[in-house]
Each structure stands twice: as C-alpha cells, then as structure tokens.
Amino acid sequence: MFEANRWVAALMVSPVLILLFAIIGIPSVFVIWLSLTETTFGTDPVFVGLDNYRQIFGDRIFWRATLNTFIVVNVVVYAELILALIIAVALNFRFIGKGLVFSILIAPYAVSEVSAVVMWKFAFEPGIGVFNVLLKQAFGIDFNWTRNPMQGLGLISLVSIWIHLPFTLIILYSAIATVPEDLKAAARVEGANEWQVFRHVTLRVIAPAILIALMFRYIFAMRLFSEAWLLTEGGPARMTEVLGIYLYRTAFRYFDFGPAAATGIAMQILSLLVASYYLYRLYKGMRNNV
Amino acid sequence: MRSTTRSAVRSVAAVVASSVVMGLGVTPASAETLTVVGHRVHQTTMTGDTGGDFAAEWANRHGASVEWLTFDVAGIHDRLYREASLSSTAVNVGFAANLYFTPEFDRMFLPLNDLLAEHPIEAFDELPAGMLDAMTIDGKLYGIPFRHATAALHVNTAILADLGLEVPTTFEEVLEVARAATHQRDDGASVFGLVLDERAPTHITDIARAQSNGDFLTPDFDLRANSPEMIAAVQTVKDLFEEGVLPDNFLNFQTEDAITLMQQGRGVMAISPFGRNRNFNNPAESLFAGDIISIPVPASATLEGFDAAPVRTEFWAMFIPQNSANHELSWDFIRNAMTVENTIRGALNGNGPVRPSAYDDPRMAELIAYAEAEQAVLAVARPPLPGWRNSARVIDIFKEEMDLLLLGMKTAEEAMQSVQDRVTPLLPN
Numbered sequence: 001m002f003e004a005n006r007w008v009a010a011l012m013v014s015p016v017l018i019l020l021f022a023i024i025g026i027p028s029v030f031v032i033w034l035s036l037t038e039t040t041f042g043t044d045p046v047f048v049g050l051d052n053y054r055q056i057f058g059d060r061i062f063w064r065a066t067l068n069t070f071i072v073v074n075v076v077v078y079a080e081l082i083l084a085l086i087i088a089v090a091l092n093f094r095f096i097g098k099g100l101v102f103s104i105l106i107a108p109y110a111v112s113e114v115s116a117v118v119m120w121k122f123a124f125e126p127g128i129g130v131f132n133v134l135l136k137q138a139f140g141i142d143f144n145w146t147r148n149p150m151q152g153l154g155l156i157s158l159v160s161i162w163i164h165l166p167f168t169l170i171i172l173y174s175a176i177a178t179v180p181e182d183l184k185a186a187a188r189v190e191g192a193n194e195w196q197v198f199r200h201v202t203l204r205v206i207a208p209a210i211l212i213a214l215m216f217r218y219i220f221a222m223r224l225f226s227e228a229w230l231l232t233e234g235g236p237a238r239m240t241e242v243l244g245i246y247l248y249r250t251a252f253r254y255f256d257f258g259p260a261a262a263t264g265i266a267m268q269i270l271s272l273l274v275a276s277y278y279l280y281r282l283y284k285g286m287r288n289n290v
Numbered sequence: 291m292r293s294t295t296r297s298a299v300r301s302v303a304a305v306v307a308s309s310v311v312m313g314l315g316v317t318p319a320s321a322e323t324l325t326v327v328g329h330r331v332h333q334t335t336m337t338g339d340t341g342g343d344f345a346a347e348w349a350n351r352h353g354a355s356v357e358w359l360t361f362d363v364a365g366i367h368d369r370l371y372r373e374a375s376l377s378s379t380a381v382n383v384g385f386a387a388n389l390y391f392t393p394e395f396d397r398m399f400l401p402l403n404d405l406l407a408e409h410p411i412e413a414f415d416e417l418p419a420g421m422l423d424a425m426t427i428d429g430k431l432y433g434i435p436f437r438h439a440t441a442a443l444h445v446n447t448a449i450l451a452d453l454g455l456e457v458p459t460t461f462e463e464v465l466e467v468a469r470a471a472t473h474q475r476d477d478g479a480s481v482f483g484l485v486l487d488e489r490a491p492t493h494i495t496d497i498a499r500a501q502s503n504g505d506f507l508t509p510d511f512d513l514r515a516n517s518p519e520m521i522a523a524v525q526t527v528k529d530l531f532e533e534g535v536l537p538d539n540f541l542n543f544q545t546e547d548a549i550t551l552m553q554q555g556r557g558v559m560a561i562s563p564f565g566r567n568r569n570f571n572n573p574a575e576s577l578f579a580g581d582i583i584s585i586p587v588p589a590s591a592t593l594e595g596f597d598a599a600p601v602r603t604e605f606w607a608m609f610i611p612q613n614s615a616n617h618e619l620s621w622d623f624i625r626n627a628m629t630v631e632n633t634i635r636g637a638l639n640g641n642g643p644v645r646p647s648a649y650d651d652p653r654m655a656e657l658i659a660y661a662e663a664e665q666a667v668l669a670v671a672r673p674p675l676p677g678w679r680n681s682a683r684v685i686d687i688f689k690e691e692m693d694l695l696l697l698g699m700k701t702a703e704e705a706m707q708s709v710q711d712r713v714t715p716l717l718p719n
Contacts, residue, residue: 040394040679041371041372041374041375041394041398042374042375042392042394042395042396042397042398043394043397126538126539127480127538127539128478128479128480144538144539146539146540146541146542147538147541147697231542232542233542235541235542235689235693236541236542236693236697237690237691237693237694237697237699238686238690238693249686252368253364253682253683253686254680254682254683255368255371255679
C-alpha cells in the first residue's frame, strides 16, 4: 500500500519536476557544455576542454572584476543589513504615520532598476547634479565618479543599496515582529537593559532570518549588473567592471560564448560557496537550538 | 483516476513541448507579415512624414504588413545573429552595420546574387562599389547598403555669435574656437567648446584624419595605433579634456549625452553624424532649434588636397537570414526601399542616402539644409575600421587605453603603443 502511494506521489509531483528540469536543468547542462567549447554565431561549436577557463583565469580584467564584485557585494550586503536592522527596530515602535513611512521605505523595490539608475545618475552628474553641487558647496568634495574608480564603485554600491534595501528590511521587520514579548519581559525581570534585551534576545531569535537575508542578498548581489552597466559600463578603463559586466561584454559584445559561459559557471560556483557557508551556519544554529 | 493521470501527463507534455518550442525561438513566419530587425532610425527613414511612408505603401500593394523590431546597435546584431543561427526564424530582413560584417555571415545570411539577377535593383550600378565590396565574401553579395552615417561638424551659431566668434574653416580654427567658446554660464553650468560622441577609435580617427589624414586601422588591416598621426590625435583629445574643452564626464560619455548637451546649449560644437542635425534642431527638445548648422569637418591648413576632412563614414546594409521564409517577399521589400525615388524619400526622412544622385534632387536642397555639405564629405570620407570578428574587442581595448591616457596614468605614446601590442594578436592572419 505504502509502495503504491509512493508511486502515485511521484507521479503527482513529476510534472513540476519535469518542468523544473526543462527550465533549469537543460539550460544549466547546456551552459556547462558551452563553457567547454569555442563558439560564436554562424560557427559550429568546437570542443576545447578547459581552454576557456584558462583564458578567463589568465585575464587580469577578470580578476579585477572579481575583486570589484567582492568589494561591492560585501559593502552592499552588510550596509543593507545594518540599515535594515536599524530601520526594522525603529519601525517596531508605535508612532504616527508608521504605515506611510514603511510604504516610502519599501517603494524603491517597486521602481525599475533602469529608472532608479537614471535618477541617481542625474542627481550625481558631474558639475550640475544636485548632490554633486551640495557636496562641493558644503564639503568642498569634487565627486566626479566618471573619473575616480573608487567613487564610481561607491555610487554603484549606493544605488544598489537604495534599490535592494526593502528586501532585507521586509525580512528583518517581519522577524522582529515575531519575537515573543514574554521572552523580552523575562530578560528585563532578570535585570537586562534594553540594549542587552536587543542583543541577547531579539538578535538571537532573528538570527536565522538574518542568515537567510544575507544568503539571498549575497546570491542576488553576486549577479550585480544593471546598476554598474548603466552607471559606468565598467569604466573608466574597466576599473569599475564587475563580473556581470565581464560576462555581458564577452557574450553580447564579443559574441564569444565559450568564455562567457565559463564566467557564468565561475560566478555560479562563487554563489554556491557563499550560500553553502550561510546554509551551514543556519543548519548548525538550528541543531544547537534543538 | 486513470483518465485523470493520462490527462495530467498530456498536459505536462503539452507544456514541456510548448516551452521547448518557445525556448528555441521558432515562431512560424506568416506569409502576410514581414518582420524587420533594425534601429528605430531605420524605421523612421522608411516611414517618416517628410518623405512619406514607403514601407506602408509597399505593404499595401502586397496585402502584407511590416513588423519592426528595433533595438540599440548592440541589441540589433545580437538579435539578428541569434535569429539567423536558429533552424528557422520569423525575421525576414535585418539591418547590420559594416563594422559587424564578418566572414561568418556566409553561414547565416542569404547570398543575394541570384535574386539580384532575377529581379534587379533599380540603377544598381550607382551604389558605391566600396560599400558593395565590403558586403561581399568570395564573390557573393550578402548585404545591400541602405544608410550611411558620415561625420560632420555641428556648430551652435547662436552661441558663437554671442561670444563674437566665427564659424571655423580649418581644423586649427576648430580647436581655437572650441577653446574660446568654453565658459561658465550665468546659471553656473559649464559650456563645453567641443563634444565628441565617445572616445572609441572610430571617433578619434576623425581627429587623426582632420589633422593629418591618419588612420588607426586600414581596410587591409595595417594597424597604425602607434603612428605619429594617431599619437598626435589622442594627445589633442587629452589636451582638450585637461583644459575642460571636452565635457568633464567624457569618460562616461554616450551619444545621448552628446545630443542632450547640444540641445541644452552646453555644447558649442560637436563632431557627430550629419543626421544628428535633426535631433539638435528638434523644436520639441532643443533650446537652440534652428541655430545649429552642420558643415564638413574642416581639414587642417597643413593637409594638402582636402577642404573637408576625410572623416569616418559608416553604413548599414539589409540582409536576409538564410533560415527565414519567403525570400522573394523579403527581396522585394529591399528592392522597394532601394528605388531611386525611395532613396530620396528616405533621405528626406533623415536617412544618409547611399546613392550619390539623391543629392542632386531639388527636394534635397530645399528640405535638407546640410545636403550639399554631406555630399561633399561623402566624396572623401571612408570607414574608420574594417569589420571582423574582433572589432568590438579592439574598440574596448582602445577605449581602455584612452581612459588611462585621459586620467594621466599613461602618456599618449605609452597608451598607443599598448594598443598596438594588444590589438596585433587579434588581427586576422
């Protein structure tokens, strides 16, 4: 009986599994195969083994893009986490207009990335951008991100944080709202002050949510492309290039699909490594709690 | 139960089959719909108001409709190549720029010689032989040139008059006027004397040719990045950038930025294709509509034999994907676009006509202010780069080294030597 049920269950879920395999499995296998070939439009793929990987690993711009991605991703993910945590805590207090404030805070997530980037680009346009003028007049800072790669990476990070902050905020806000009041009350009875309650009760309870937010944001941020491409196109001198741009350039400007696929696989492995670390931490934390 | 399971399996099979079909991009072509992949400008030159919509007239005659799929330059080629690489495609005609024409085209696009012999294009001999040669592989013609984009000097005469400056007649004067016209407006905004669309070799070659008829890469792939002419050209750009004559965001500059600066009067002169004259003088967008004239880029006073500098001309051609349906209909669409009359009508809609005789038509002189100037430049202009598989990669290398020069991290000699060293292995054998 149990055996028959298993077959029925397998049959019932098989449409979804087949669909998943068709949508995710087949393209993934295709990309892996593509990464082992030399191919462009109008030519037959030629198997070249690991040559494409050797090519991208021997390209200094690939490593610069990797370093830039590493810097921007870490800045973006942790800045978002800290900001979202502060805002989520603040939003858990009662105050007039809380709904409106919350709506404003999550609004950037509804704005298309292209519109958001154009808006920020205008605001920071060298010479005439409103923020550039303010920075110049108030602090004497000449913020010309088109010439200074670090400022370029800074602006990319800023725009990315602005766009994606609501994602982390919603996760943390929901998690904080579910922290049992009696736990906090018990801590206060034991003599804990508000900071100690936050640190030893709230943070511990929402730790799994923080790890989930970190993991997803790391994976999404690793694919960073539109903010960087629309703002700097990787310039000046490809010094603000991130891996997403490197892949795009190789695939859609040079039509060199082998190295582009290899870059995609490298990005995938990086994401998997990051996800594995956070999943391990999550698993360990859950086991400890059990 | 059995019937439900069978129905579920059938549904899943249908979903998977349709997903696979959609994934492959195979859409059966309708006999009545002709799908064209190109730039928005290709569409407007065939469908505009001034010269009339000759694409719609053609469609009405054939009881067909024309569906335009328009993208930016990179997007056009990506889409066209992808469609042409499939087992079949709904795209019937595609536009491609000369720079993107590579030897691989022979496997994706239809040789047009037989169609041309069977149903000739009117006054075909008039089409420039150089353009046709550039579209030919092993004696087979793959593309029919439709549009040229040739560089001009656009001058805001209102600003020059305010500053008491004259329109330049030599390239040395262009640089002098650009320097003199650079200033800060009363509202605090910077006004830049000269605007270049970007820092690519295609555009820097204009400077090299205006100064000394130099070249970055010749049609037979003779690379001259480290030649004295190219070094002088990039040094000129570097000087202008340092002096603030070029826009301060030049390192992040795109065509749209150049158009905006000229329309706002924050750019006084621009080296950009003639067709841009319409954008610069568009009353709906420009603060200086009617004030911006388009003239040939003047050659250096030391350059003998040239009044107009032999600047870049690039062109677009129409191709038929081999895997498309109804080649006859596609060819007829191309023939219609290439008639003598429609070439003129397209030019009136803003196209750069590839037929020299189009410039002799009185309507051109009446409606296109820059027609005579464009004709004069076309006689000496030539493509800035040949097309081959690595051309996009080479443009990126050049831009990277230009950036290092403009940021002061390399000298002109070092930057151009580096371009020479990095590009040499990428040239065809």
